[in-house]
Amino acid sequence: MTEILLKNADLILTMDDTRRELSGADILIRDGQIVQVGKDLHTQGEVHDASGCLVTPGLVNTHHHLYQTLTRAVPGGQDALLFGWLQTLYPIWARFGPDEMFTSAQIGLAELALSGCTLSSDHLYLYPNGARLEDTISAASELGMRFHPTRGAMSIGESDGGLPPDILVEDETAILDDMIRVVDAFHDPSEGSMCRVGLAPCSPFSVSRELMRDAALLARDKGVMLHTHLAENDEDIAYSQAQFGCRPGQYAEDLGWTGPDVWHAHCVKLDGAEIDLFSRTKTGVAHCPCSNCRLGSGIAPVRAMRDAGVKVGLGADGPASNDNGNLMLEARQAMLLQRVANGADAMSAREALEIATRGGADVLGRTDCGRLMPGKRADIAVWDTGCIESAGSWDPAALLLAGPMTVKHLFVEGRQVVRDGHITTIDLPRVIERQNALARALQA
Numbered sequence: 276m277t278e279i280l281l282k283n284a285d286l287i288l289t290m291d292d293t294r295r296e297l298s299g300a301d302i303l304i305r306d307g308q309i310v311q312v313g314k315d316l317h318t319q320g321e322v323h324d325a326s327g328c329l330v331t332p333g334l335v336n337t338h339h340h341l342y343q344t345l346t347r348a349v350p351g352g353q354d355a356l357l358f359g360w361l362q363t364l365y366p367i368w369a370r371f372g373p374d375e376m377f378t379s380a381q382i383g384l385a386e387l388a389l390s391g392c393t394l395s396s397d398h399l400y401l402y403p404n405g406a407r408l409e410d411t412i413s414a415a416s417e418l419g420m421r422f423h424p425t426r427g428a429m430s431i432g433e434s435d436g437g438l439p440p441d442i443l444v445e446d447e448t449a450i451l452d453d454m455i456r457v458v459d460a461f462h463d464p465s466e467g468s469m470c471r472v473g474l475a476p477c478s479p480f481s482v483s484r485e486l487m488r489d490a491a492l493l494a495r496d497k498g499v500m501l502h503t504h505l506a507e508n509d510e511d512i513a514y515s516q517a518q519f520g521c522r523p524g525q526y527a528e529d530l531g532w533t534g535p536d537v538w539h540a541h542c543v544k545l546d547g548a549e550i551d552l553f554s555r556t557k558t559g560v561a562h563c564p565c566s567n568c569r570l571g572s573g574i575a576p577v578r579a580m581r582d583a584g585v586k587v588g589l590g591a592d593g594p595a596s597n598d599n600g601n602l603m604l605e606a607r608q609a610m611l612l613q614r615v616a617n618g619a620d621a622m623s624a625r626e627a628l629e630i631a632t633r634g635g636a637d638v639l640g641r642t643d644c645g646r647l648m649p650g651k652r653a654d655i656a657v658w659d660t661g662c663i664e665s666a667g668s669w670d671p672a673a674l675l676l677a678g679p680m681t682v683k684h685l686f687v688e689g690r691q692v693v694r695d696g697h698i699t700t701i702d703l704p705r706v707i708e709r710q711n712a713l714a715r716a717l718q719a
């Protein structure tokens with residue numbers, strides 16, 4: 276039995292069912308699980324002093340493409356809209372292999388961890404040159420991050436009227452076979468699981484209607500979740516209407532892509548009827564505010580979604596369209612965008628933080644994460660309120676209005692992954708060196 280006690284936190288934002296905020300309180304962790312939250316707790320085990328700190332649940336990232344950390348700020352893609360941006364990047368991604376997938380995932384996940392994230396999903400939809408989903412699973416496992424990789428796919432290449440070059444698309448039978456392989460090999464449905472696999476055809480414009488339908492059937496058969504990009508921008512809506520004769524919400528519903536086991540990235544252009552559909556079916560949304568700004572896609576109707584009871588989490592999205600992987604900044608941006616659209620009282624700092632933690636955990640079907648309560652997993656972010664960003668703050672719990680934007684300590688399943696602002700589990704400077712060498716080789 277291993278016990279850890281976080282002692283004397285200035286404030287704990289529990290995100291529990293009544294959103295309690297406890298001052299001068301402790302958290303007792305046993306074997307990866309929270310056993311007590313309250314005052315004057317004791318242990319025979321390890322004690323971490325959390326005085327001068329704000330403690331929150333670990334943040335949850337519901338949408339990412341980790342491999343893209345190798346294509347940040349690519350010149351030809353810096354100012355393009357979604358479709359043009361993709362066409363710039365596809366030929367570069369076609370040169371990736373297993374090493375690129377592994378290293379870029381370590382960088383992306385370490386970056387997330389430093390911003391307070393303890394659980395991340397990933398959407399990997401291209402497998403060139405022998406790359407496999409387990410390249411990213413090994414990266415997460417070495418780092419100690421709770422991970423929900425999704426087996427993405429593209430099957431309609433340029434010669435069939437699709438957007439990606441033919442070299443990046445796969446045969447649909449092979450895609451389904453590999454989906455079965457990775458679920459059987461890596462999906463762990465148990466409570467406290469460190470790895471759950473999802474199925475994730477890239478988007479309605481890069482796979483066939485049949486693959487969308489078959490992936491949904493397979494996911495239900497295996498008891499895993501479904502994920503894709505949906506209603507990202509105006510081009511996306513126009514494509515859906517031209518190709519399928521309906522809006523994205525209708526397309527998703529017709530093919531079995533709604534329900535509590537489904538979450539869609541972006542949803543910037545959902546209309547009122549689609550918001551009702553998502554609410555009724557308990558379909559989740561991964562809101563990616565910085566990526567939506569970067570690609571000029573628009574402001575997702577998050578206020579309307581939340582008011583309608585739609586489950587909303589945050590996504591950093593791929594670093595080719597962000598290009599930053601700090602999830603705390605994403606939460607801040609989510610709050611600011613709703614204020615731009617709906618006024619200064621449209622979203623509080625606490626609500627944005629709730630979306631970033633408990634909200635994201637619910638989207639990923641992880642009600643065992645995202646809240647600091649007895650019985651939940653010990654995924655915990657500790658923020659130093661003695662830092663410059665907090666100096667003079669009258670309410671450190673309004674973290675997103677001031678700061679900090681990086682953690683002091685981070686625990687995942689009770690294991691310390693960040694200590695005093697540094698990753699403990701991997702040699703990060705060496706990984707950064709490796710990543711830069713790979714990026715230089717891709718530019719050559």
Ligand SMILES: [Zn+2]
Pocket residue numbers: 338339340398504540592593
């Ligand atoms: Zn994406």
